[in-house]
Amino acid sequence: MTENAYNFAYLDEQTKRMIRRAILKGLAIPGYQVPFASREMPMPYGWGTGGVQVSAAVLTPEDRFKVIDQGADDTTNAVSIRSFFQRTAGVATTTHTQEATVIQTRHRIPEEPLNEGQILVYQVPIPEPLRFLEPRETETRKMHALEEYGLMHVKLYEDIARHGHIATAYAYPVKVEGRYVMDPSPIPKFDNPKMSGNAAIQLFGAGREQRIYALPPYTQVVSLDFEDHPFEASKADHPCGLCGADDSYLDEVIVDDAGGRMFVCSDTDFCDARQSAGFKGKDAA
Amino acid sequence: MTPLLSVQDLSKMYGGHIGCKDVSFDLYPGEVMGIVGESGSGKSTLLNCMAGHLVPDAGQVVFDTRAEGPQDTVTMSEPERRMLGRTDWAFVHQHARDGLRMGVSAGGNVGERLMAVGARHYGDIRATATDWLERVEIDAGRIDDRPTTFSGGMQQRLQIARNLVTGPRLVFMDEPTGGLDVSVQARLLDLLRGLVRDMGLSAVIVTHDLAVVRLLADRLMVMKSGHVVEQGLTDQVLDDPQHGYTQLLVSSVLQV
Ligand SMILES: Nc1ncnc2c1ncn2[C@@H]1O[C@H](COP(=O)(O)OP(=O)(O)OP(=O)(O)O)[C@@H](O)[C@H]1O
Numbered sequence: 279m280t281e282n283a284y285n286f287a288y289l290d291e292q293t294k295r296m297i298r299r300a301i302l303k304g305l306a307i308p309g310y311q312v313p314f315a316s317r318e319m320p321m322p323y324g325w326g327t328g329g330v331q332v333s334a335a336v337l338t339p340e341d342r343f344k345v346i347d348q349g350a351d352d353t354t355n356a357v358s359i360r361s362f363f364q365r366t367a368g369v370a371t372t373t374h375t376q377e378a379t380v381i382q383t384r385h386r387i388p389e390e391p392l393n394e395g396q397i398l399v400y401q402v403p404i405p406e407p408l409r410f411l412e413p414r415e416t417e418t419r420k421m422h423a424l425e426e427y428g429l430m431h432v433k434l435y436e437d438i439a440r441h442g443h444i445a446t447a448y449a450y451p452v453k454v455e456g457r458y459v460m461d462p463s464p465i466p467k468f469d470n471p472k473m474s475g476n477a478a479i480q481l482f483g484a485g486r487e488q489r490i491y492a493l494p495p496y497t498q499v500v501s502l503d504f505e506d507h508p509f510e511a512s513k514a515d516h517p518c519g520l521c522g523a524d525d526s527y528l529d530e531v532i533v534d535d536a537g538g539r540m541f542v543c544s545d546t547d548f549c550d551a552r553q554s555a556g557f558k559g560k561d562a563a
Numbered sequence: 564m565t566p567l568l569s570v571q572d573l574s575k576m577y578g579g580h581i582g583c584k585d586v587s588f589d590l591y592p593g594e595v596m597g598i599v600g601e602s603g604s605g606k607s608t609l610l611n612c613m614a615g616h617l618v619p620d621a622g623q624v625v626f627d628t629r630a631e632g633p634q635d636t637v638t639m640s641e642p643e644r645r646m647l648g649r650t651d652w653a654f655v656h657q658h659a660r661d662g663l664r665m666g667v668s669a670g671g672n673v674g675e676r677l678m679a680v681g682a683r684h685y686g687d688i689r690a691t692a693t694d695w696l697e698r699v700e701i702d703a704g705r706i707d708d709r710p711t712t713f714s715g716g717m718q719q720r721l722q723i724a725r726n727l728v729t730g731p732r733l734v735f736m737d738e739p740t741g742g743l744d745v746s747v748q749a750r751l752l753d754l755l756r757g758l759v760r761d762m763g764l765s766a767v768i769v770t771h772d773l774a775v776v777r778l779l780a781d782r783l784m785v786m787k788s789g790h791v792v793e794q795g796l797t798d799q800v801l802d803d804p805q806h807g808y809t810q811l812l813v814s815s816v817l818q819v
């Protein structure tokens with residue numbers, strides 16, 4: 279079979295229309311989980327099938343597409359999703375946050391502020407923030423409908439009781455426009471503040487769980503907390519070893535087999551750009 | 564005086580089978596109503612219809628709400644009814660595991676209702692939970708333990724603390740001492756009696772155990788085949804039963 283046998287961006291137009299309807303509904307009700315009929319994709323669940331379907335539904339031939347996985351453009355997962363759309367949609371791709379019109383992401387929000395006109399597509403494994411304490415779907419739906427969110431604070435309470443502080447570091451729950459409680463996907467809580475008031479459209483796709491939700495531009499997103507244990511967007515307390523940035527989210531990497539470690543920006547594009555501009559960290563060659 | 568709860572002609576069928584039929588009574592503030600009857604007589608059905616867990620086929624359950632006075636809870640909106648369920652009402656299940664979150668610490672279990680009504684200060688929530696654990700005679704040092712590590716009696720006391728922490732005005736209890744050892748039952752009853760008295764609680768208690776109603780209930784309803792066959796002051800009903808079924812029950816000829 280030739281590649282021309284695929285419809286633009288793989289999915290047929292009927293399916294894309296269905297997904298776009300779900301996206302529009304999600305944008306109209308920020309933070310609300312819209313069910314959609316998730317399709318089989320030529321990749322396993324857990325590899326971002328929800329994000330891929332959302333990207334397929336919003337991509338146009340003029341778009342420039344970027345994929346990041348834990349901040350990096352060059353992991354196997356990121357490369358394979360990027361090449362998937364190169365082949366099935368023929369769209370241009372980029373690693374530069376500024377140049378991209380659609381960015382699909384797993385586990386990070388780019389460091390560079392996004393602009394109007396950009397779309398950020400998150401891959402979501404578990405869309406239901408209440409799942410942890412209430413496994414019954416009928417009950418969690420009712421809780422969302424009636425704004426019964428006390429349970430979310432029980433989870434944070436348990437965290438503090440056990441660890442002395444809110445230990446939840448990823449998928450930190452947020453409240454959207456004072457209404458829906460939402461799971462931001464497993465991004466580090468460091469990224470949570472970037473969701474709020476963001477100029478870009480943010481779309482969340484969960485393939486296995488068949489849910490789409492969304493944040494229109496400039497939506498208010500507040501991380502849940504207690505008065506005496508306020509939310510903190512924490513990160514490792516170091517500058518980046520390569521570019522010296524002290525305000526970006528860092529990964530700890532092992533650099534030799536003698537236990538040597540260094541902290542580097544998890545956002546590779548951000549780090550590269552800074553290094554090209556002449557910024558240097560203490561570990562830079 | 565306005566009754567706190569006024570139940571009128573409450574009926575529930577299961578297909579062609581009677582759950583409870585035409586039950587009416589008033590409960591005044593500070594009163595405890597006991598419901599006794601043999602297995603299958605409709606006690607739990609009645610209680611669940613009153614508490615909004617089951618939808619009755621007919622009848623009214625009028626509760627004297629704080630904000631708007633007497634309201635029929637059967638026809639009020641679901642959000643309003645659920646709000647009542649976590650503020651002015653409490654429900655103590657026979658099996659503690661039905662009324663507790665077994666994966667959450669004792670403190671989290673007690674704190675949940677506080678957080679559900681907007682408490683957002685960890686230190687305050689924890690202080691209140693500690694206080695309540697002590698009130699139900701659970702060592703405050705167990706606050707971070709899960710109920711799975713508690714004995715049956717402790718679990719039941721924890722369930723009671725979790726329910727009473729928001730100061731409800733009406734508590735529904737379905738056999739709160741059922742399934743516990745006799746000595747554990749006695750201690751729990753003592754505790755319940757103290758709490759009911761100190762908090763001025765109104766309660767509806769379903770039980771198999773006449774000793775429970777003697778100790779806790781001001782008034783008593785006797786059910787048989789879904790119908791109330793006799794009701795009155797507890798001592799009156801127990802000491803001078805009028806209905807033949809109640810006479811059998813009191814003379815313990817009937818194993819309830
Ligand atoms: N879900 C149901 N479906 C059909 N019939 C039911 C259901 N629940 C209860 N019943 C029937 O309704 C009648 C009343 O049951 P209910 O559970 O209210 O009795 P009970 O007095 O609480 O009994 P027990 O003392 O054993 O708890 C019984 O005949 C019972 O079999």
Ligand SMILES: [Mg+2]
Nearest residue numbers: 606607608737
């Ligand atoms: Mg029963």
